[in-house]
Amino acid sequence: MADPATSAPLTRASVQAAHDLVRPFVHHTPTLTNATLTSLASTARRPEDLVGTEWEGRAQPPASPAVRLWFKCENLQRIGAFKVRGAFHAIEKLKQEPGWLAGGGKEKGVVTHSSGNHAQALALAARTNGIPAYIVMPDISPPAKIAATRGYGAKVIFSGSTSVEREAAAAKVIEETGARLVPPYDHPDIVLGQGTLGLELQEDAARMMTEAESDPPSGKCSFAAPVTKQERGERKPEPSSSGAKTKRRNQLDIILAPCGGGGMLSGVALSCEGTGVRVFGCEPSFEGADDAKRGFESGTRVETVKTLTVADGLRTPLGRVPWSVIYERRLVEGFYSVTEAEIRDALRLVLERFKMVIEPSAAVPLAVALYNEDFRALVEREYGAEGADVGIVFSGGNLNLEILGSLFGGGESAKN
């Protein structure tokens, strides 16, 4: 990987430059709306829904925000997740690095340790460039993941499953082959690459809002028609005068993105710098998976996490480079977390009502919009009757069909 010291500065302009580099290789995925989910997010929960949550029995009634949701569908991205953006960007930057090509870099290849989407993303980006890719995977990885990574032409190297074992295996590959390490999130080039989805989401939502205005809703429905501000406004109470934001015309107000290692979240935050779009991170709360939230609120980055949350893409601790953007520069405004049951319920709604396949990690921001009373109260308080346009990052769609049975088996379905 290119030396971080020589990377472009972490700015919105650098995200735009990254976009120019990766555009030939990645899909400009669609931004979609869904009337059912927007309506659910804009409906106050019943007091009994809050029983057993941290908001049970509080004095004020459940929040009644007006929310319009805009879904960035990276589940429809190549390899089924946003990770190709960072991987292609990292390789393009390597190719620009003085001496890398001349030094035989293309023949020496690239290496990473990952059993997830980054493994397939790097394998694809390397193959596209005719570069060998070495992927260190735990020897207990699911056979389907191993086969998929090999399917992109990568050489899979097995290791033990601790981070020490994986790093040792990667170091051995580097020693033997001269391959360059491309880490999954903790590098400026990865951060800038992933941030390109934030640019597309902002642009597409703004365009769709403008188009909807020039073709106002009558009886006419069209696919994915957004709920208009007028429709929403009629049903909502007046904003309280204190703390009310001035609604920005035809722009997103907020983006909610999942946070694992934080590469994508910090990239999206950079893509919003100076635009007025507010960015929040979303995490599972299970077994301490809300490490970024805890670190952000305490001022000290949490460096280890050990959780088996169903949102398996979000089990990693926040990286140093993401932390510098998210916390030190305060480009992320805060974090919200959700329970395993809330993630599962949000996932079910997406499968059943949106007819989209997403992976559990990708359901976390929607779960925040639907179920996190702190977030919902913020929107009600600050955006009132006019409501807020909220971008939701569907980060990936690599859902193992076999685990659906364990998620949705038995009598749980009556709930929805």
Place this chain on the structure above:
Amino acid sequence: MADPATSAPLTRASVQAAHDLVRPFVHHTPTLTNATLTSLASTARRPEDLVGTEWEGRAQPPASPAVRLWFKCENLQRIGAFKVRGAFHAIEKLKQEPGWLAGGGKEKGVVTHSSGNHAQALALAARTNGIPAYIVMPDISPPAKIAATRGYGAKVIFSGSTSVEREAAAAKVIEETGARLVPPYDHPDIVLGQGTLGLELQEDAARMMTEAESDPPSGKCSFAAPVTKQERGERKPEPSSSGAKTKRRNQLDIILAPCGGGGMLSGVALSCEGTGVRVFGCEPSFEGADDAKRGFESGTRVETVKTLTVADGLRTPLGRVPWSVIYERRLVEGFYSVTEAEIRDALRLVLERFKMVIEPSAAVPLAVALYNEDFRALVEREYGAEGADVGIVFSGGNLNLEILGSLFGGGESAKN
């Protein structure tokens, strides 16, 4: 329901008129492409893939067609299936029927017997018009289906599960309320309404082909970019001179649609009349579910079917009105059937690779394109190197998550 004798003639122009009537109420669903599925459909199967099929051991090698697939996503339609098109059309036509409104028709309401998508479609169309809807459902219907139908404001009446019992229950409702029967498929107004999806598919695919031509592929990828004729053509053998069709420029060549009662298939066939687009019906073969195919080939409509195919929307026999369009007027060119395993494999590909949720019935046409050697040999023979543009109707997306476990549980997954 409007008296069939007073319905519009079964012509393409009547489908266009139906489209004008239903357009305010239904989504214009997107037509999408998917590079992975198009590539799979354009790859010859291995001889060992045909072991155990009717094509095992035949002399010629597996067919090697060039196919570009265009998916009409009615899984993203309101209530999750195309059925709203027919239901809204039927009610609009009732409103136009002399004397129906004046005779208190709106107060008397509408009735049908269905436990499937038609029940919810009629309930929604009736509620939209402020008309009571009575839905006769078998008393063994899944609670979720009952709740969903009631959720649209319909009154659910339970009956036994034989057709005699259901019809008796519906007759009793009509006697007591004066409600008008709106059958699920066997009526001209339903046929014309469902056919509107065929118009949209033809128009959208033609537009997308033209756009792709004016923006030729470079290294640039975009979401759902169709494989170009050039790309395909380079990989394919020359067409045999005998039987080769002249490729029509920027139009679909073929539409594959599922066939249960045949309302949608016959409507789509009408939407293609005189355009040169060839229409084929697709059925499961399990337990005689290929009734339309058998009837079409023998010249006698099969009137009863008893099958538990996983494609539960396709368990009904072909209706009389559809038969008149499909067989007597020969607007459908033929039928293809697929096995339960082929339906399941196609469904898995759509969930895993297309990230779309569809129901098993909707996977049947894709299964034909991927696995039916008779269809694939026809495309190779008649379209050769140039290949065929094939529209695939994704008829609905109401997939019960609980049945996914039974479909994809165990060790079957290794196959894909």
